[in-house]
Amino acid sequence: MPSAVMPTSRKGESTPRPAAISAVGLRKSFGDKTVLDGIDLRIPTGSVFALLGPNGAGKTTAVKILSTLITADAGELRVGGHDLATDPQAVRAAIGVTGQFSAVDGLITGEENMLLMADLQHLSKQEGRKAAAELLERFDLTEAARKPVSTYSGGMKRRLDLAMTLVGNPRIIFLDEPTTGLDPRSRHSMWQIIRELVSDGATVFLTTQYLEEADELADRIAVLNDGRIAAQGSAEELKRLVPGGHIRLRFTDPAAYQTAVAALREATRDDEALALRIPSDGTQRELRSVLDWLDSADIEADELAVHTPDLDDVFFALTGGTDQHQETAR
Numbered sequence: 586m587p588s589a590v591m592p593t594s595r596k597g598e599s600t601p602r603p604a605a606i607s608a609v610g611l612r613k614s615f616g617d618k619t620v621l622d623g624i625d626l627r628i629p630t631g632s633v634f635a636l637l638g639p640n641g642a643g644k645t646t647a648v649k650i651l652s653t654l655i656t657a658d659a660g661e662l663r664v665g666g667h668d669l670a671t672d673p674q675a676v677r678a679a680i681g682v683t684g685q686f687s688a689v690d691g692l693i694t695g696e697e698n699m700l701l702m703a704d705l706q707h708l709s710k711q712e713g714r715k716a717a718a719e720l721l722e723r724f725d726l727t728e729a730a731r732k733p734v735s736t737y738s739g740g741m742k743r744r745l746d747l748a749m750t751l752v753g754n755p756r757i758i759f760l761d762e763p764t765t766g767l768d769p770r771s772r773h774s775m776w777q778i779i780r781e782l783v784s785d786g787a788t789v790f791l792t793t794q795y796l797e798e799a800d801e802l803a804d805r806i807a808v809l810n811d812g813r814i815a816a817q818g819s820a821e822e823l824k825r826l827v828p829g830g831h832i833r834l835r836f837t838d839p840a841a842y843q844t845a846v847a848a849l850r851e852a853t854r855d856d857e858a859l860a861l862r863i864p865s866d867g868t869q870r871e872l873r874s875v876l877d878w879l880d881s882a883d884i885e886a887d888e889l890a891v892h893t894p895d896l897d898d899v900f901f902a903l904t905g906g907t908d909q910h911q912e913t914a915r
């Protein structure tokens with residue numbers, strides 16, 4: 586579990602860690618469209634924060650504001666201890682940003698991209714070459730270093746993008762959808778890289794549409810919806826918001842289904858699917874008691890599935906998702 590490697594505020598910890606990123610009342614509109622409608626965030630140093638939200642929720646806008654690429658309409662914003670409004674230069678020096686607006690140039694090689702970045706960071710030629718070689722090695726790009734980036738796979742480009750971001754050794758890193766479009770292997774390798782960054786003491790602010798990614802990586806997750814934070818907490822805390830655990834029994838014989846309906850009065854019915862849903866906390870003990878009870882009532886379902894609430898349930902419940910997940914959230 587990432588939280589074991591990079592704990593945030595532990596129970597009993599007397600002084601909370603200083604915030605690497607904080608926002609109070611962050612607002613942004615484009616024309617008459619309000620994208621961020623008063624957002625409050627506090628991200629402790631050395632933790633991973635995930636901003637989740639459906640397409641168009643404003644995740645990228647939040648990253649662009651906090652990384653000084655665009656300005657907010659209102660809000661008290663601090664990054665790395667610096668005020669965004671009065672000292673954006675200092676913020677820029679403390680952060681690294683990768684994402685949908687990647688700085689990678691496809692026409693030159695990976696190594697040339699890295700050296701260019703080292704120049705921009707005002708590293709000496711020697712320091713630049715050293716940093717580039719180390720980072721290319723660390724991100725498994727040494728072999729491809731002299732090839733044009735246009736020949737790289739999506740995963741290699743993302744790794745190069747992140748390697749370039751790390752040239753100046755930023756302590757606060759913004760990752761805008763770092764694994765969108767990557768295959769499962771590349772995604773896992775990116776997750777591993779992110780965990781290593783955090784165990785080295787960096788703070789990571791990531792946006793993602795993948796609930797699994799937030800669950801895997803983040804100490805804290807905020808769900809952005811309709812310009813506001815709909816919920817914020819650890820993955821476990823968010824899952825507790827949604828009472829979605831149940832056992833689902835499905836029958837093929839309508840008569841058997843009707844017998845079960847009569848016997849299981851507290852279950853939710855789905856007459857069309859011939860399925861019953863019994864609320865459950867998903868524990869072995871509860872499952873055993875339900876099975877014993879079904880046996881004693883001589884009810885035999887053709888299919889039995891145990892569903893424990895996951896971040897999907899939370900996400901759909903909070904962002905006005907559809908069908909099954911909405912039902913689960915009730």
Ligand SMILES: Nc1ncnc2c1ncn2[C@@H]1O[C@H](COP(=O)(O)OP(=O)(O)OP(=O)(O)O)[C@@H](O)[C@H]1O
Pocket residue numbers: 615620638639640641642643644645646647794
């Ligand atoms: N420069 C801009 N001018 C006008 N509207 C904009 C601008 N940038 C973003 N928007 C709008 O703001 C809203 C939020 O966009 P944003 O890119 O922040 O969402 P997102 O949560 O990152 O979405 P996605 O997951 O699709 O990347 C969208 O409706 C978008 O069209």
